[in-house]
Amino acid sequence: MLKSTYKPSSALPPPLPPGWSEHKAPTGHTYYYNDSTKESTYHRPGAQVPPTSQPPQPSNPHASFSQYSSVPKLSDPAAANAFLAQYDPARQRPAQSFGQHGRGGYRGPGDGRDRPRPQPVDKPKSKVPIPGCEPWILVYTKYGRRFAYNPAKNASYWRMPEKIMQGVLELDINGIKDKASGAQADGKEKPGTTGPEAKDAAEVEEAEEQVELGSDYEEVEVTDDEDEEHEGGEAEGDDQHPSKRQRTEDPAEAMAAEFNEDDIADQLRAMGEDYGLDPGEYDDGNPDAWPEGAEGLPFSDADARELFKDLLNDYGTNPYSPWEKLIEEGRVFDDARYTVLSTMKARKDVWEEWSRERIHILKEQRAKEEKKDPRIPYMALLQQKASPKLYWPEFKRKYRKEGPMRDTSLNDRDREKWYREYINRLKQPQDALKKDLMALLREMPARALNNKVLLESLPSQMLADVRYISLDPKTRDPLVEAYIQTLGPPPEEAEAEEDEASRKAREDRRKREKALEERERSVAEEKRRQRRQLEHGKAALREEERELERAMQVGKKGLQSQLMAAQEKSGEVLVTSP
């Protein structure tokens, strides 16, 4: 859930420094103009603002909040929220929509239920995966703020955490490029705009964008509430958590140049962009028709579930482990397949299903391998570590942490017996050991050992035999290989079916992964399309404003000429009077 950290201040703004005056833009925004420097800005002069070049500081958010809190600024998204909300009370959502806190039992960490009840204003509007930083996503809110969200950890940050900075920069740079090309296209469309102006606009935007980049990385956690709420996009809002450092830079201030009404329109457009106003809000007034980021695109639910299961398998997840462990470890968060499911609840469901399946499969496998001797890993350990120099108690203590030493299906008496047996064999001559190995090979039935058997898949009866491990693999393996080649084929058995099944599974998996790629591509395309449409809508808006302005100028001129005419008339009267 998104919680704004904006705290309305009751303090009056400090007086403006000399030379500055306050004005209202035609759009209703307040801006400030300095008559002597011809400087104008949306940002109220007089507030201490760190230089724009200052790198983001991991400063105490509370301290910096109080530093700026007396001056609500529209450059601060929260202030902009309040501003916007003023004009559209319908956007205020009822507080009840926040009651998504499930109850019952205990939860994992990060439950966030101790937080104050939020006051609803804002909500996520769209999201973009941050390239290379899966599962992190960049969420744009309805009122255009943005924050980084890690669905896996249920954590959001206004300030971009260091590790995802690169990805966000990449996104922003792409955005700048897109915008720049969009601005140029605009220039061509409008006869009134000259080439250089369009170029300027692009540069201005670029500079602003960079300013924004600098100011955006505030390391304050937004929330860590359950993200079912993200899924519905239903219950989002602000609370009074006063921990957010306000955004400190105003684009206008960075471009401390004189600007006219056109520039203001541009600024607003840029602000709109920065605030992520979506095309849906802009022109067609039908937000429902707009896809909400990736979620708007169809992606087979079954595919998503299977991809998530692939992920669990690939990371060697222990199906016996509790769900919380997977989340606490967080190893899977960086995998794109983690985000194919958009809510924690969905992930947990699939995990649950998967763990059942896995446990079932493991049980079956074990039933099959029941006959497989638990001695095999123990023998392998002996071959690796046992030495005539170590007495059994020493060996036992030294390797007590090894799996085969802890395996509860073996007991220590047997372990000791095999240990002694093995150590004794180590003292025998190689020839005797070779002879024993051949004897062992000949004992193997054709079903277990035949010319189709590879060295890596020798029958368990062999591997568990102390005669097998008594020879150094360098000596042993060629002997075994040579022997296998002398054997005939395996007796007929129906194993082809198994192969067919696994081939099908492989094929299915390939398909899902392709679908995932496909989706990611179309999400990117959709984003581009939205952006183009947004540019288009803005261009139209600007054009309208210009027309209005022209009309007003004409009106003024008309009035002037009328006045002139009136003056001339009265002059005539004066002349003619006696």
Place this chain on the structure above:
Amino acid sequence: MPAIRSLGSAARGAKKPPAGFEDIRDDLEVFGIKMKDAQNAPTNNVPKHQAQWPVFQVAHQRSRYVYELYYDKEAISRPLYEWLLKNGYADAMLIAKWKKQGYEKLCCLRCIQTKETNFQSTCICRVPKAQLKDEQDVQCVSCGCRGCASSD
């Protein structure tokens, strides 16, 4: 709450665990560490009634873990399940409650003992969310539970 187990199979002379224990040993060790941490956490700045909450929480989580492995997923054998109960890895009494209708999510046994609570009734956390006045945020005194009615 019965004897709470912290680290590993510390109980001396404990019979060796039945097959399947290796599958869950690591996770049980993690719970053991958490339990130890909960027991040793400093309580200076914590209200007295809250001091035991973390212990209750870990005990609940671990019992739930064992319960789900045995009843939900059928991942562990009966002998292993019984061994776990006997060795304090799960609270048999609590699990017995979970099997009863209406108690599927019960947080702890204290919360259904009427005698110990202030109002001679079961704990506030047992009251279904639907019956609470809107958005009332409850947290019970005995174990810190925020609601464990089955309908929640």
